[in-house]
Amino acid sequence: MRSYTKVDKLKIAHTNKYNIFGCIVREGPINRAAIAKRTDLSLPTVMAITGELLEKSAVCSIGKGDFGAGKPPEMFEVNPDFFYVMGVDLGRTEIRIIINDATFRQRLCYKEPTGYPFPEEAFICRLGHIIKDLIGSLNSGQARILGAGIAMPGLIERETGRVIISPDFGWKDIPLQSRLQELLPFPALVRNSNHALALNESALENGSDDNHVSFCVNLGYGIGAALIIGEELYAGAKGTGGELGHSVVEKGGPFCKCGNSGCLEAVASGEAIARQAAVIAAHHGDSRIAELCGRDISKLEARMVFEAAEAGDEGARKIISNAADYIGIGLSTAVNILDPDRVILCGGLMRNGPFFFEKIRAGMEEHVMPCSGRKLKLTVGKGGEYGTAQGVCRAFLNSFWSEQLLPI
Numbered sequence: 001m002r003s004y005t006k007v008d009k010l011k012i013a014h015t016n017k018y019n020i021f022g023c024i025v026r027e028g029p030i031n032r033a034a035i036a037k038r039t040d041l042s043l044p045t046v047m048a049i050t051g052e053l054l055e056k057s058a059v060c061s062i063g064k065g066d067f068g069a070g071k072p073p074e075m076f077e078v079n080p081d082f083f084y085v086m087g088v089d090l091g092r093t094e095i096r097i098i099i100n101d102a103t104f105r106q107r108l109c110y111k112e113p114t115g116y117p118f119p120e121e122a123f124i125c126r127l128g129h130i131i132k133d134l135i136g137s138l139n140s141g142q143a144r145i146l147g148a149g150i151a152m153p154g155l156i157e158r159e160t161g162r163v164i165i166s167p168d169f170g171w172k173d174i175p176l177q178s179r180l181q182e183l184l185p186f187p188a189l190v191r192n193s194n195h196a197l198a199l200n201e202s203a204l205e206n207g208s209d210d211n212h213v214s215f216c217v218n219l220g221y222g223i224g225a226a227l228i229i230g231e232e233l234y235a236g237a238k239g240t241g242g243e244l245g246h247s248v249v250e251k252g253g254p255f256c257k258c259g260n261s262g263c264l265e266a267v268a269s270g271e272a273i274a275r276q277a278a279v280i281a282a283h284h285g286d287s288r289i290a291e292l293c294g295r296d297i298s299k300l301e302a303r304m305v306f307e308a309a310e311a312g313d314e315g316a317r318k319i320i321s322n323a324a325d326y327i328g329i330g331l332s333t334a335v336n337i338l339d340p341d342r343v344i345l346c347g348g349l350m351r352n353g354p355f356f357f358e359k360i361r362a363g364m365e366e367h368v369m370p371c372s373g374r375k376l377k378l379t380v381g382k383g384g385e386y387g388t389a390q391g392v393c394r395a396f397l398n399s400f401w402s403e404q405l406l407p408i
């Protein structure tokens, strides 16, 4: 006897609701006919499901759209307070946290010094308290937190959110995601900071254009990078790709905290710039660098070296110029291999004026292989100091939607 595949009506109903709700979240304000076209569902199905979503306050009607001739259609968008998502950026110097509403508008931002993140267990408990206090202060009424994305510098195991190694934090083999999962009343997802930052920068530059290839470089205390193709991160076979900072640019160069020597990070990061400037400050007490750190080299930061360079300090200018040259060399290698449409430079070092950016551009153009037709754009990131937190929010939502979960 001929057999037929049994149709799982519940599953189809869930998928239809998921597609329609997802369409309104991502593309709203949008009308019913446009939803039907985008999701390939019939108008009666769209009408029934939007009715249910309205009843549950998951979406709201924002009035009639103006489409010229004919009866103006009713427009829908997600109810901003229907759900919130949290993004946590664990930086070496600061913890930065944002909470976004369902329309991805930032509703809260908060930061405090990271301090010394030891012992790990105490730090994780402290983070759990900070997150819970923020949610308490949000006074979000009925809105619920879907979950939190946590951005962490270092190698992160993608499947489990375990920190394999974080030289910035001095952590090794820490099950950060599962520990936070135990402490928080909602799901947590741990991702690499550079990957999170790149997701945000690429979205700000390219929107949902799925043809763009962006290489995003984070130039801060350390140096990291990530490749974004369309809206997706490409992180390699094990999810740990993008370690531009640990590519060797100087044979026999300074020791790097990854265990290698001569890495780009060891000669051109914020930490490396401050370390080189400390030598000048220690030997030349009358230098501008020594003056800016109050003659206490333990207080020396990269931004002071930039300030001294701006004021005409020759030693500082040389350090900055060398760092930019090395970054240019690193970028030229990445561009030759990846052939991106755009290279986006982000991070604290890029907040120091056009001199550094133009030196990097010159260094990259000097070393990159000539290629006719290449229209590479070199730009500075737009995400600001909460860009990584925003990016890890995006990463959490991408993961949430990819599992066809519904917050209803």
Ligand SMILES: [Zn+2]
Binding pocket: 245, 246, 247, 256, 257, 258, 259, 260, 261, 263, 265, 266
């Ligand atoms: Zn290294």
